[in-house]
Amino acid sequence: xxxxxxxxxxxxxxxxxxxxxxxxxxxxxxxxxxxxxxxxxxxxxxxxxxxxxxxxxxxxxxxxxxxxxxxxxxxxxxxxxxxxxxxxxxxxxxxxxxxxxxxxxxxxxxxxxxxxxxxxxxxxxxxxxxxxxxxxxxxxxxxxxxxxxxxxxxxxxxxxxxxxxxxxxxxxxxxxxxxxxxxxxxxxxxxxxxxxxxxxxxxxxxxxxxxxxxxxxxxxxxxxxxxxxxxxxxxxxxxxxxxxxxxxxxxxxxxxxxxxxxx
Amino acid sequence: xxxxxxxxxxxxxxxxxxxxxxxxxxxxxxxxxxxxxxxxxxxxxxxxxxxxxxxxxxxxxxxxxxxxxxxxxxxxxxxxxxxxxxxxxxxxxxxxxxxxxxxxxxxxxxxxxxxxxxxxxxxxxxxxxxxxxxxxxxxxxxxxxxxxxxxxxxxxxxxxxxxxxxxxxxxxxxxxxxxxxxxxxxxxxxxxxxxxxxxxxxxxxxxxxxxxxxxxxxxxxxxxxxxxxxxxxxxxxxxxxxxxxxxxxxxxxxxxxxxxxxxxxxxxxxxxxxxxxxxxxxxxxxxxxxxxxxxxxxxxxxxxxxxxxxxxxxxxxxxxxxxxxxxxxxxxxxxxxxxxxxxxxxxxxxxxxxxxxxxxxxxxxxxxxxxxxxxxxxxxxxxxxxxxxxxxxxxxxxxxxxxxxxxxxxxxxxxxxxxxxxxxx
Numbered sequence: 211x212x213x214x215x216x217x218x219x220x221x222x223x224x225x226x227x228x229x230x231x232x233x234x235x236x237x238x239x240x241x242x243x244x245x246x247x248x249x250x251x252x253x254x255x256x257x258x259x260x261x262x263x264x265x266x267x268x269x270x271x272x273x274x275x276x277x278x279x280x281x282x283x284x285x286x287x288x289x290x291x292x293x294x295x296x297x298x299x300x301x302x303x304x305x306x307x308x309x310x311x312x313x314x315x316x317x318x319x320x321x322x323x324x325x326x327x328x329x330x331x332x333x334x335x336x337x338x339x340x341x342x343x344x345x346x347x348x349x350x351x352x353x354x355x356x357x358x359x360x361x362x363x364x365x366x367x368x369x370x371x372x373x374x375x376x377x378x379x380x381x382x383x384x385x386x387x388x389x390x391x392x393x394x395x396x397x398x399x400x401x402x403x404x405x406x407x408x409x410x411x412x413x414x415x416x417x418x419x420x421x422x423x424x425x426x427x428x429x430x431x432x433x434x435x436x437x438x439x440x441x442x443x444x445x446x447x448x449x450x451x452x453x454x455x456x457x458x459x460x461x462x463x464x465x466x467x468x469x470x471x472x473x
Numbered sequence: 474x475x476x477x478x479x480x481x482x483x484x485x486x487x488x489x490x491x492x493x494x495x496x497x498x499x500x501x502x503x504x505x506x507x508x509x510x511x512x513x514x515x516x517x518x519x520x521x522x523x524x525x526x527x528x529x530x531x532x533x534x535x536x537x538x539x540x541x542x543x544x545x546x547x548x549x550x551x552x553x554x555x556x557x558x559x560x561x562x563x564x565x566x567x568x569x570x571x572x573x574x575x576x577x578x579x580x581x582x583x584x585x586x587x588x589x590x591x592x593x594x595x596x597x598x599x600x601x602x603x604x605x606x607x608x609x610x611x612x613x614x615x616x617x618x619x620x621x622x623x624x625x626x627x628x629x630x631x632x633x634x635x636x637x638x639x640x641x642x643x644x645x646x647x648x649x650x651x652x653x654x655x656x657x658x659x660x661x662x663x664x665x666x667x668x669x670x671x672x673x674x675x676x677x678x679x680x681x682x683x684x685x686x687x688x689x690x691x692x693x694x695x696x697x698x699x700x701x702x703x704x705x706x707x708x709x710x711x712x713x714x715x716x717x718x719x720x721x722x723x724x725x726x727x728x729x730x731x732x733x734x735x736x737x738x739x740x741x742x743x744x745x746x747x748x749x750x751x752x753x754x755x756x757x758x759x760x761x762x763x764x765x766x767x768x769x770x771x772x773x774x775x776x777x778x779x780x781x782x783x784x785x786x787x788x789x790x791x792x793x794x795x796x797x798x799x800x801x802x803x804x805x806x807x808x809x810x811x812x813x814x815x816x817x818x819x820x821x822x823x824x825x826x827x828x829x830x831x832x833x834x835x836x837x838x839x840x841x842x843x844x845x846x847x848x849x850x851x852x853x854x855x856x857x858x859x860x861x862x863x864x865x866x867x868x869x870x871x872x873x874x875x876x877x878x879x880x881x882x883x884x885x886x887x888x889x890x891x892x893x894x895x896x897x898x
Contacts, residue, residue: 274786306788316779319802328797329787379783386787 216450231285255431258441309383315375317367329386353381373404476595488584627869646833650858666833670843675818678754687765714763722827725756772806
């Protein structure tokens with residue numbers, strides 16, 4: 211079966227494009243021929259029931275699946291016209307351009323400052339302490355965390371609350387100035403207030419970075435995204451403007467899912 | 474019924490077995506005393522020498538002959554005692570067996586009479602099992618206390634003869650077991666060269682070998698190794714920990730020490746020692762590798778996968794991730810492993826007995842012969858001095874210092890590990 215792409219998509223500028231991407235874990239097929247264009251200026255949401263492959267697909271976009279020995283990727287994924295799975299691709303550079311925020315906040319057991327400075331240091335983005343201080347401040351400000359932590363940058367990142375930790379992780383990803391930010395259910399471990407703050411933050415980051423978010427919450431997808439892709443059993447069923455997907459789904463399964471009939 | 478029938482059965486069984494076991498334990502301590510008292514009361518014992526070594530040996534001989542462990546006796550005096558011994562042993566054995574059976578029977582009857590449908594046998598069995606487990610764990614604790622007490626007692630005796638200041642801070646070690654035990658020469662009991670030798674071999678040379686190799690093998694095994702490689706290498710490394718230390722001792726004395734000597738000769742040194750601190754330290758370091766690597770392996774593996782993913786997703790390479798995230802996060806566990814390894818190394822005896830020398834030597838040259846605390850403990854205890862000679866007693870003082878140091882290291886290591894565990898829960 212072929213993915214239903216809504217006809218009125220006007221995405222002229224695609225940051226990343228996947229063409230016929232399949233992912234296998236050993237012999238098991240987890241993603242079945244998915245093709246999608248990720249727009250530059252929007253937030254794209256991947257929705258679908260648990261185990262549908264949306265997180266797996268997200269992890270192919272910065273090659274995090276490479277860390278799983280049994281995983282194998284087929285097809286083509288292009289970032290700004292470059293195939294990221296070609297053999298000469300520098301995975302380290304790729305991940306600097308395509309940052310990632312995980313389901314559970316995972317700050318390093320280091321100070322807040324060191325957490326943010328981690329990426330710039332390993333990529334040599336700052337010359338001297340002053341420039342690094344600047345990057346840390348800007349990143350924390352963009353992540354909406356600066357005012358809460360500016361007086362205690364030397365405290366451990368793990369001492370922050372869950373929501374603050376997640377914004378710290380977003381700030382950490384921003385610090386290396388990526389072009390795309392992947393978010394894998396970034397709010398699933400957070401309470402509603404912290405969730406609201408993250409969603410607000412995603413809104414603010416929208417436009418500066420191409421953002422792809424995997425979420426279990428359809429309300430969240432509806433609130434933060436402009437494009438939505440519905441995944442089911444390893445296939446991408448339907449892709450279009452978020453407003454179209456939620457008000458006028460073309461596929462029966464999409465309709466069943468968003469009306470809560472299963473999943 | 475408050476409990477299943479089997480619990481009532483267990484309850485009765487416990488009441489039969491536990492009193493019997495307690496009585497047997499008590500009797501095995503009391504019995505021999507009662508036997509020898511009985512023998513001494515017999516008329517044949519009147520001719521025995523009043524006290525001392527001879528009397529003890531005659532009685533021991535008679536006893537051995539009575540139970541058939543020795544074919545005959547050397548001392549004629551012992552011959553007369555065989556019969557009283559045989560009789561006394563027979564009598565007290567009979568009493569012991571009879572009382573044991575009676576106790577078991579009484580316990581069983583008492584428990585059996587209490588069995589009723591609403592009797593809470595289940596909770597009582599549970600409580601009894603808890604008490605038995607508690608007693609089992611007390612054995613280890615009491616043994617430790619006993620060891621400590623005996624060490625303290627003998628150490629105090631030693632310090633009554635030799636000034637503790639001279640012992641702890643003196644730099645000349647050369648006790649003479651043949652000298653008069655009265656008025657010992659305190660200046661010959663300076664233990665600093667022994668402490669130095671111990672630290673130099675166990676905490677410096679051995680650790681220079683064990684820390685880098687142990688850490689690197691742990692990193693390889695947790696981060697790089699293919700699961701199939703890991704399945705082979707990890708048990709192989711653990712076998713290294715199971716090799717008896719005396720075998721390492723051979724290896725150090727017969728292979729490594731001569732090799733080091735040859736190298737030193739080739740390098741133009743005149744007359745290098747065949748027993749060097751380096752040989753003992755190197756082999757000890759190899760022996761310690763599994764301790765360091767298994768603790769480091771555990772603590773690196775305990776760092777959540779999310780940390781590793783987080784670092785990789787920032788575009789760090791695997792080695793950057795290890796250096797900047799995993800090792801710092803696992804550091805407390807690694808440090809604790811190193812401290813346990815040090816306490817193991819400085820308490821190690823066989824390798825140094827075989828490969829280091831007995832010459833106390835305060836030197837920084839690893840090619841020179843050196844001795845350690847444990848070597849001297851062995852030398853002093855198996856030496857020719859009488860037991861209450863200060864040279865022999867010095868072994869207890871050395872053991873006491875070693876005990877305190879390793880106890881301290883283990884204590885710190887356990888505290889560090891505990892704090893580390895809390896950090897991730």
